[in-house]
Amino acid sequence: MRKNLHVFYRWVFCLDPVEQDVQDPVQKLLNGMRVTSKCRYNASVRLKRQSQFSFFATTFLSLGLILVPLLQNSDIQLAFTTKVLNMLQIFLAVAVLVYSVINATARYETRAEALNECGDKIKDLIRNLRREVAEGKASGKSVNLVHYNQRYDDVSTDAENHARVDFILASLEMNCDYKYTGLIRLYMYLKAGFLYTLLFVVPSIMLIGEVIFVTDMLGVTTVFTPYLLPVKQGA
Numbered sequence: 487m488r489k490n491l492h493v494f495y496r497w498v499f500c501l502d503p504v505e506q507d508v509q510d511p512v513q514k515l516l517n518g519m520r521v522t523s524k525c526r527y528n529a530s531v532r533l534k535r536q537s538q539f540s541f542f543a544t545t546f547l548s549l550g551l552i553l554v555p556l557l558q559n560s561d562i563q564l565a566f567t568t569k570v571l572n573m574l575q576i577f578l579a580v581a582v583l584v585y586s587v588i589n590a591t592a593r594y595e596t597r598a599e600a601l602n603e604c605g606d607k608i609k610d611l612i613r614n615l616r617r618e619v620a621e622g623k624a625s626g627k628s629v630n631l632v633h634y635n636q637r638y639d640d641v642s643t644d645a646e647n648h649a650r651v652d653f654i655l656a657s658l659e660m661n662c663d664y665k666y667t668g669l670i671r672l673y674m675y676l677k678a679g680f681l682y683t684l685l686f687v688v689p690s691i692m693l694i695g696e697v698i699f700v701t702d703m704l705g706v707t708t709v710f711t712p713y714l715l716p717v718k719q720g721a
Contacts, residue, residue: 500668658675
């Protein structure tokens with residue numbers, strides 16, 4: 487019973503070594519390359535999702551920019567005055583312009599492709615090293631690690647480095663290399679989720695704000711209505 491409690495205590499507080507102590511230089515290089523390739527793939531997926539969400543946000547904001555004047559020209563009674571609606575149209579136009587420029591400057595698709603290609607090159611390097619290790623065991627020849635280290639450095643510097651959240655997700659997925667357990671594993675998941683969600687906070691707020699404004703304009707909700715109604719003179 488006491489032994490089980492001790493094991494459970496060590497598991498909950500992650501008291502065992504997180505990363506394996508590898509002495510073999512070949513295996514250490516292979517582990518490092520596997521982790522880096524996984525991080526590059528994670529970074530590529532993250533940038534692709536940012537690109538897709540940015541495209542969706544820009545499209546949604548543009549639709550709002552079209553919807554407001556259409557509603558103004560209809561016979562629907564709107565909760566806001568013409569000045570307030572014109573203000574919203576100007577804001578949406580500027581937001582779409584600025585957001586489009588930011589997305590074009592960020593080059594999400596190009597960077598994601600470069601990171602994915604970098605991960606593929608490292609994977610190919612891993613296969614070559616494993617094949618040479620197997621052939622070396624059969625023939626008794628040693629592997630030229632200096633050559634592989636140089637090639638690994640060259641390949642890994644071809645693309646931008648991955649972010650911290652990419653490494654956290656990779657370490658959580660690679661259970662054979664990183665032994666996160668209990669509370670530490672939960673903390674790592676929460677940290678990764680926070681860092682990942684943080685990338686989409688600003689466009690999400692803009693989209694939610696646009697939806698609320700349109701529903702306020704149609705009288706469905708009254709979130710912004712008390713603050714955007716005209717001030718009565720002499721009140």
